Amino acid sequence: MIELKNISKIYEDNTVALKNINLVIRKGEFLFLVGPSGSGKSTFIKLLIKEIDESNGNIYIAGRNICNLKSSRIPQLRRNIGCVFQDYKLLPNKTVFENVAFALEVIGKPDYEIKIQVPQALKLVGLYSKSNSYPYQLSAGEQQRVSIARAFVNRPPILLADEPTGNLDPGTSEGIMKILSRINLIGTTVLMATHDRNIVNSMRRRVVELEEGEIVRDQKRGVYGD
């Protein structure tokens, strides 16, 4: 599904964020990307959605090399990758329903599809009853669930999550992880960057550890580490 070959990323100020990364992520896999802050986790995710360009190497998604993708093709790539962030990135002036529907509207889905798919996604994250609330009326955990619904409403084959539980308490985080597992069970490839030790340890999924831009560990059914 996702393959990175000799990927390096050096920022303009010469910080080396990733060094020679080689990694294969198979379809339907659930993978934790762990490591301390500044180890390159966010850079990794930004490269996958082409928010930034790699300095070296190639990335293949579904067999396609995205490194020489024309900029006009980038939207197409992003439609196949759902994204969840630590800060939710919800639009404060839109309701829950509108926030989720927005993801479909901007890719030109017709109204009738929006009317079917948005409630489905909201039911998946258990927030159907709050369709008409605004983000500020929701708890942090609920806001993150809305952002997951938005990332998933288009049924992308890949879901990326960058510290999705970074702002949440352990109980709420557990709820978020249940939703991500459910999404993974449907067949979605999930890649989650985190430094939440408890979550990684309780899930027992594949763990890839980054340290100063290099992979120092790749473990099936792994734990967070020392």
Added chain:
Amino acid sequence: MIRPRYFFSETFTSLKRNFFMAFTAITTVAITLFIVGFFAVIVYDIQGIINSIKSDVELAVYLEDNISEELKKYIEQEVISWKETDAVRYISKEQALERFKKQNEGSDILKEIEGNPLPASFEITLKNPEKIDQVALRFYDKDGNCIEGVDEVIYGRKYVNTLFSITAIIGTIAFLMVIALLLAAVVLIFNTIRLSIYDRRKEVEVMKLVGATNWFVRIPFLFEGFFEGFAGSVVSIILLYFICNFLLIRGERLIVDTMRIKELAVVGSGNFLSYTYIGVVVLGGLIGLLSSAIALRRYVKV
């Protein structure tokens, strides 16, 4: 793929939700375009005054008293045949005296006149008063003396030349000021729209994140910019309309009545006002559209 209804509803909900920014942009457009429009009208007005003064410039060719009929006819035909000539009027000695008496009615000077000392003359108005020097020269020979039959040519050379250089300067300054105002308007409007886009960068970020195409991101902003420019220009037109109709035209009538300058009230006449209105609207829409386009390019890397 392209859904016009989405763009329209998105434009207007965003205008509603970003009311303050939209209001600021519209007000900015309205005020700046009003100033530009007002200035354009004033400039046009001044130009009109200048033109009417210019058309008053004439050349007086005084004839010798003993000029023969044939020579007089010949000179008249010759002057009429010049392409610069607009009109030629013959003033006989009697008419000249008549006029002089009228102008100096009640004055002691009339008592001192014996007989008729005034010469007959041709009064020539020109199509392009700037050429007055060249035309005047034709009544002189190589040595600088007047040609046969002509006594003197008078046109207030100094006055005319100063008038022309002053009008040229006024015209240039006014034109430059309109351009400067226009630039200021563009910068102000551009900044406001840029702010409104900056204000909504989060929305743009999300749009890009979920795979909106570049045009999809741009179009609502372009619509919005256009709408704000358009709405602002309509407001400025309304202001202009009232100012021009109730202040300018009345004020000018007053000036015309008191100073007895003919054909001064140019603001009320002709289609210039309508052209200004149309120009302001087109300008407003264009500035709005262009400002958003530039702001998008620079501040939302799509």
